[in-house]
Each structure stands twice: as C-alpha cells, then as structure tokens.
Amino acid sequence: VDKLSPTKRSEIMRNIRGKDTAPEMAVRSLVHRMGYRYRLHAKDLPGKPDMVFRSKRKVIFVHGCFWHLHEGCRKAAFPKSKKRYWVPKLLRNRERDERILQELKTMGWKALVIWQCQLAKKELISRKINRFLAR
Numbered sequence: 001v002d003k004l005s006p007t008k009r010s011e012i013m014r015n016i017r018g019k020d021t022a023p024e025m026a027v028r029s030l031v032h033r034m035g036y037r038y039r040l041h042a043k044d045l046p047g048k049p050d051m052v053f054r055s056k057r058k059v060i061f062v063h064g065c066f067w068h069l070h071e072g073c074r075k076a077a078f079p080k081s082k083k084r085y086w087v088p089k090l091l092r093n094r095e096r097d098e099r100i101l102q103e104l105k106t107m108g109w110k111a112l113v114i115w116q117c118q119l120a121k122k123e124l125i126s127r128k129i130n131r132f133l134a135r
C-alpha cells in the first residue's frame with residue numbers, strides 16, 4: 001500500500017530526481033577516500049554520468065532504486081496510487097538508462113551502476129568500485 005499522499009510522493013520524487021542526492025554523495029566520498037579523482041556530471045557524455053574518470057574512460061552512475069526501477073529490488077515497487085502516471089514514466093526511465101549505457105559502450109566507455117540499496121554494504125561497494133577502476 002502506498003501510504004504517501006500524492007503531494008508528498010511528488011515532493012520526494014523531485015528530491016530524488018535532483019543532483020547531489022544522498023546516495024550519490026555517499027558514493028562520492030567513498031571514491032574520494034579511495035584516492036580516485038573524478039569529474040562530476042559530464043555534460044558531453046550520454047546521461048551526464050555522476051562520476052567521470054576521463055583518463056580511464058570510465059563512468060559511475062548512482063541510481064535511486066525507485067526512480068531507475070531497480071530490478072528485483074524492494075525499493076523499486078510501482079506506487080499503488082496514480083499507477084497510470086508512474087508506470088509508463090518509470091519504464092521510460094529504465095529504457096533511457098539502457099539506451100545511455102549502450103551509447104557509452106559504443107563510444108568506448110565503461111560504466112558501473114551503483115544502486116542506492118547497495119550502499120548499506122559499504123565494504124562490498126568499495127571492493128566493487130576498486131575492481132571496476134583498477135581493471
């Protein structure tokens with residue numbers, strides 16, 4: 001059951017949509033502490049990746065589970081209210097994400113997607129990022 005009022009829900013969505021979200025900040029500080037340097041939100045790349053490691057031709061996206069429809073994730077359930085609004089919108093987001101990853105790949109960039117729900121396991125995320133950036 002969607003316990004949030006439509007107003008409250010769209011308020012939350014606006015915040016999630018924006019740049020510099022809490023999950024993104026968490027990943028940024030993690031990567032920073034690992035000693036890697038990066039650029040933010042490169043406008044010249046598809047999807048304006050959250051973190052760009054130009055010399056490595058690698059990017060990291062930090063995705064909110066709801067907004068980017070994390071498959072199989074509890075946080076990614078469709079809202080029960082205003083289904084006709086949310087379902088197509090969220091599906092479009094996911095299609096867009098897939099298209100962006102494909103475009104980056106074609107351009108010779110490697111991309112890593114970190115999901116909001118994975119941030120609870122900082123150790124795991126650190127290892128994942130390390131492996132991604134080192135290879």
Ligand SMILES: [Zn+2]
Pocket residue numbers: 065070073074075076115116117118
């Ligand atoms: Zn998730």
